[in-house]
Amino acid sequence: MLNTFILSLNPKVSYLPENDKIVLQFRDRKLTFKQPTIGFRLALNSLKVGKGVTKKELINLVQQEDGICGLFTFNSYLQKLISLGWIYHSIDSLTTAIPLAEDYEFLMPTIDWQKTSFTLSRFAYLHQVNGQMILESPLSKAQVLLHSGHSLAIIAKLAQPQTYTSLLQEFSTLNEAKIKLFLNLLVATQTVNDSSESQLEDTLAQWDFHDLLFHSRSRKGRHNQPTGATYRFQGKIQPLPAVKSSISSKIIKLYQPNIKRLKTKDISLTEALETRRSIRNYAQIPINAKEIGEFLYRTARVKQIIKSKQGEYTSRPYPSGGGLYELELYPLIHNCQGINSGFYHYDPLAHQLCLLSELNQDTEKMLKDAWLASGKHNQPQILISIAARFTRLSWKYESIAYSLILKHVGVLYQTMYLVATAMNLAPCALGSGNADLFTKVAATNYYAESSVGEFILGSNPIVK
Amino acid sequence: MLNTFILSLNPKVSYLPENDKIVLQFRDRKLTFKQPTIGFRLALNSLKVGKGVTKKELINLVQQEDGICGLFTFNSYLQKLISLGWIYHSIDSLTTAIPLAEDYEFLMPTIDWQKTSFTLSRFAYLHQVNGQMILESPLSKAQVLLHSGHSLAIIAKLAQPQTYTSLLQEFSTLNEAKIKLFLNLLVATQTVNDSSESQLEDTLAQWDFHDLLFHSRSRKGRHNQPTGATYRFQGKIQPLPAVKSSISSKIIKLYQPNIKRLKTKDISLTEALETRRSIRNYAQIPINAKEIGEFLYRTARVKQIIKSKQGEYTSRPYPSGGGLYELELYPLIHNCQGINSGFYHYDPLAHQLCLLSELNQDTEKMLKDAWLASGKHNQPQILISIAARFTRLSWKYESIAYSLILKHVGVLYQTMYLVATAMNLAPCALGSGNADLFTKVAATNYYAESSVGEFILGSNPIVK
Numbered sequence: 001m002l003n004t005f006i007l008s009l010n011p012k013v014s015y016l017p018e019n020d021k022i023v024l025q026f027r028d029r030k031l032t033f034k035q036p037t038i039g040f041r042l043a044l045n046s047l048k049v050g051k052g053v054t055k056k057e058l059i060n061l062v063q064q065e066d067g068i069c070g071l072f073t074f075n076s077y078l079q080k081l082i083s084l085g086w087i088y089h090s091i092d093s094l095t096t097a098i099p100l101a102e103d104y105e106f107l108m109p110t111i112d113w114q115k116t117s118f119t120l121s122r123f124a125y126l127h128q129v130n131g132q133m134i135l136e137s138p139l140s141k142a143q144v145l146l147h148s149g150h151s152l153a154i155i156a157k158l159a160q161p162q163t164y165t166s167l168l169q170e171f172s173t174l175n176e177a178k179i180k181l182f183l184n185l186l187v188a189t190q191t192v193n194d195s196s197e198s199q200l201e202d203t204l205a206q207w208d209f210h211d212l213l214f215h216s217r218s219r220k221g222r223h224n225q226p227t228g229a230t231y232r233f234q235g236k237i238q239p240l241p242a243v244k245s246s247i248s249s250k251i252i253k254l255y256q257p258n259i260k261r262l263k264t265k266d267i268s269l270t271e272a273l274e275t276r277r278s279i280r281n282y283a284q285i286p287i288n289a290k291e292i293g294e295f296l297y298r299t300a301r302v303k304q305i306i307k308s309k310q311g312e313y314t315s316r317p318y319p320s321g322g323g324l325y326e327l328e329l330y331p332l333i334h335n336c337q338g339i340n341s342g343f344y345h346y347d348p349l350a351h352q353l354c355l356l357s358e359l360n361q362d363t364e365k366m367l368k369d370a371w372l373a374s375g376k377h378n379q380p381q382i383l384i385s386i387a388a389r390f391t392r393l394s395w396k397y398e399s400i401a402y403s404l405i406l407k408h409v410g411v412l413y414q415t416m417y418l419v420a421t422a423m424n425l426a427p428c429a430l431g432s433g434n435a436d437l438f439t440k441v442a443a444t445n446y447y448a449e450s451s452v453g454e455f456i457l458g459s460n461p462i463v464k
Numbered sequence: 465m466l467n468t469f470i471l472s473l474n475p476k477v478s479y480l481p482e483n484d485k486i487v488l489q490f491r492d493r494k495l496t497f498k499q500p501t502i503g504f505r506l507a508l509n510s511l512k513v514g515k516g517v518t519k520k521e522l523i524n525l526v527q528q529e530d531g532i533c534g535l536f537t538f539n540s541y542l543q544k545l546i547s548l549g550w551i552y553h554s555i556d557s558l559t560t561a562i563p564l565a566e567d568y569e570f571l572m573p574t575i576d577w578q579k580t581s582f583t584l585s586r587f588a589y590l591h592q593v594n595g596q597m598i599l600e601s602p603l604s605k606a607q608v609l610l611h612s613g614h615s616l617a618i619i620a621k622l623a624q625p626q627t628y629t630s631l632l633q634e635f636s637t638l639n640e641a642k643i644k645l646f647l648n649l650l651v652a653t654q655t656v657n658d659s660s661e662s663q664l665e666d667t668l669a670q671w672d673f674h675d676l677l678f679h680s681r682s683r684k685g686r687h688n689q690p691t692g693a694t695y696r697f698q699g700k701i702q703p704l705p706a707v708k709s710s711i712s713s714k715i716i717k718l719y720q721p722n723i724k725r726l727k728t729k730d731i732s733l734t735e736a737l738e739t740r741r742s743i744r745n746y747a748q749i750p751i752n753a754k755e756i757g758e759f760l761y762r763t764a765r766v767k768q769i770i771k772s773k774q775g776e777y778t779s780r781p782y783p784s785g786g787g788l789y790e791l792e793l794y795p796l797i798h799n800c801q802g803i804n805s806g807f808y809h810y811d812p813l814a815h816q817l818c819l820l821s822e823l824n825q826d827t828e829k830m831l832k833d834a835w836l837a838s839g840k841h842n843q844p845q846i847l848i849s850i851a852a853r854f855t856r857l858s859w860k861y862e863s864i865a866y867s868l869i870l871k872h873v874g875v876l877y878q879t880m881y882l883v884a885t886a887m888n889l890a891p892c893a894l895g896s897g898n899a900d901l902f903t904k905v906a907a908t909n910y911y912a913e914s915s916v917g918e919f920i921l922g923s924n925p926i927v928k
Contacts, residue, residue: 153616204911263732266735277783402674433684453871
């Protein structure tokens with residue numbers, strides 16, 4: 001049983017020894033060592049093959065062959081390999097820390113073992129990935145693979161503050177040095193906090209767990225998942241159609257404005273941008289059917305359907321990643337001249353509203369949520385729920401799909417704000433809504449299509 | 465040792481027995497039972513006090529006092545309490561399933577114990593919350609509290625498919641019925657999959673873990689965290705200032721367009737909306753300093769500073785939740801007439817660029833990432849990284865802060881698209897970027913301020 005870290009080279013790093021140089025490669029990153037010494041070759045080899053090697057063993061190897069001078073060079077090479085994230089740190093039978101990104105550090109903390117207490121970070125999470133239990137954290141550039149019941153039991157114990165001594169009492173079959181080593185690794189990978197004060201405390205306190213996790217996984221930098229348009233389900237799963245088919249037979253044809261005429265007669269872009277604002281109170285005479293028709297046509301209609309090898313795309317007034325347009329609009333008409341109250345789906349191709357349900361207890365809840373989210377002003381005349389057909393986007397995009405969806409919601413919000421401003425309506429985007437309640441009202445499946453944004457609209461009390 | 469679920473009432477449900485009715489209340493939800501029978505009173509009491517009660521015990525209680533007829537009423541009341549999410553299901557010493565939301569179900573699956581295998585869902589995650597180990601999943605409306613090392617060890621074992629028999633062999637100190645009960649609870653809470661086929665398989669396969677987790681936690685419906693403007697750090701942590709102070713002494717004053725003149729002379733909103741498109745190739749003559757000045761002024765300047773009790777707000781050309789404006793722009797000037805190449809911060813109050821660094825290896829990487837994300841067209845002339853000062857928003861908003869940030873990025877994207885269209889520039893929003901690389905280049909702290917979006921800009925090859 002070894003009481004020190006075992007180092008090994010990420011097995012996916014390819015290793016091309018040649019006569020006068022060694023080339024290591026991982027993904028698009030290459031590292032060339034010219035005229036490597038014998039000691040270095042041997043050291044690299046023992047990092048690459050078998051179960052890994054301790055630092056002490058590496059030093060012995062290099063020193064024996066290359067002498068003290070060789071040791072300095074080797075040390076800087078090893079540091080380089082570590083900072084590239086190519087070196088795993090393991091503890092025999094317990095755990096392995098696997099780097100996920102470049103600019104990696106594995107810093108051994110200075111720990112006062114008598115005084116320090118340790119707690120599992122509230123950002124750390126344990127989950128199953130390909131049949132293994134992995135501890136991860138958005139604070140970390142590593143993932144911690146847990147090999148044994150012991151390591152899992154220690155992690156669970158760390159839900160509450162533990163000292164080195166309390167753990168030693170609990171896990172008497174492990175020796176002292178091993179428990180210390182494990183705590184070292186957990187602190188070095190930021191999955192466990194020691195009780196020393198952090199300068200970042202106030203900043204981290206203001207992060208919700210799900211927010212920081214999402215930031216770290218949807219942006220590049222500290223994960224190793226493919227990111228972007230990877231088309232990973234092509235040939236396996238059919239992509240969703242570009243336009244959701246009509247889901248009701250109770251249809252209201254909507255008014256179509258004359259776009260050509262609006263291009264010349266509409267207010268200027270600058271006028272719209274500079275005068276746009278959220279208006280949460282409404283005029284006594286409510287919004288009318290013609291206005292809804294014009295508003296939806298100018299913000300969200302399908303302008304064109306385009307066919308390609310990867311399926312159908314559409315073009316609409318607001319931009320959308322890959323032309324995929326996963327967002328669907330569901331106007332809840334609460335108070336509108338010329339349209340009966342009810343919960344509708346907007347068919348952006350036929351430019352019509354399809355009635356899904358009359359007002360009921362659940363639509364009342366939706367309206368109440370919206371009223372609360374908008375700061376308890378007037379009851380919305382129109383509440384537009386924006387839902388996403390998620391897999392329309394995630395079929396193509398990996399790691400970033402949901403982040404794109406929320407950016408699209410923002411893009412649509414601003415489009416709606418500006419058109420409402422030009423039409424002298426009262427617009428307001430909302431920050432929160434209930435996705436489960438939405439699925440109940442719209443009769444959709446939560447994972448296939450649920451709400452991601454809300455926008456309220458009404459008649460402007462200020463006449464221009 | 466009981467081999468059946470123990471039911472108990474969520475201790476936060478307040479219980480107001482009166483003479484002729486019982487009122488239960490949790491948050492803003494009230495449930496009134498008029499003229500409750502003695503059996504029902506006793507049953508409710510045993511759900512409320514002590515360690516809970518089995519369903520069989522409840523039935524005995526009610527039947528004894530109210531007879532068979534009372535049993536039917538009681539059963540429907542109990543179902544109501546369960547569907548409201550007020551009833552915990554526990555297994556003595558192992559675990560408790562705590563509902564997080566209404567419309568809750570705790571359905572006992574029909575399991576063929578000889579054939580079925582069980583695996584921990586790839587959406588389930590185990591983490592520390594207030595000193596307890598909790599298993600959660602965005603598929604679930606419950607969280608599963610794990611009381612003992614045993615329950616944790618079983619969860620860990622379930623990283624790989626297990627049958628009831630294989631678990632029984634491994635955990636011989638637990639009896640058969642208890643392991644079955646635990647598996648029942650895990651399947652009922654959607655934290656563990658049984659090997660039966662799911663209709664949702666294709667849909668769920670297309671969800672990234674972090675995406676679904678974020679969707680379930682940032683939207684209301686299946687969590688019980690406060691959501692919205694809760695100001696939870698007021699009086700504890702100082703909010704960030706409304707405008708980030710200038711961070712460099714190397715300053716370039718920018719051109720200011722005449723907004724008054726643009727209001728009348730600019731193209732119409734409809735013209736901008738209808739002709740907007742992503743352009744990823746540039747004219748030979750690059751964009752110039754005047755154009756950058758006009759673009760930033762029209763999209764992102766501070767128009768006004770407003771003081772309030774909760775601190776300072778600003779007004780800018782695009783909308784932002786609570787007027788908090790957490791987004792910061794960092795133009796990487798790569799090829800621009802009249803401005804030296806370099807990485808700049810945009811000071812939106814003084815309307816000037818502050819040089820942070822010359823082009824270097826890291827800014828090259830940023831440009832390459834952007835070039836890849838835009839589909840390998842021309843090298844961007846300008847790459848604007850959009851970063852968020854996260855705590856500016858999370859100081860006020862709970863659960864939804866990061867989702868608001870991404871919506872703001874979208875709002876800003878569309879604002880930039882439209883202004884670029886009006887100015888006949890070549891705009892393109894990007895879907896991915898490296899947040900860690902950004903912090904290296906901008907010298908910010910990842911958790912305090914890192915990038916959440918990217919936008920590229922250049923001279924339009926099509927002259928209008």
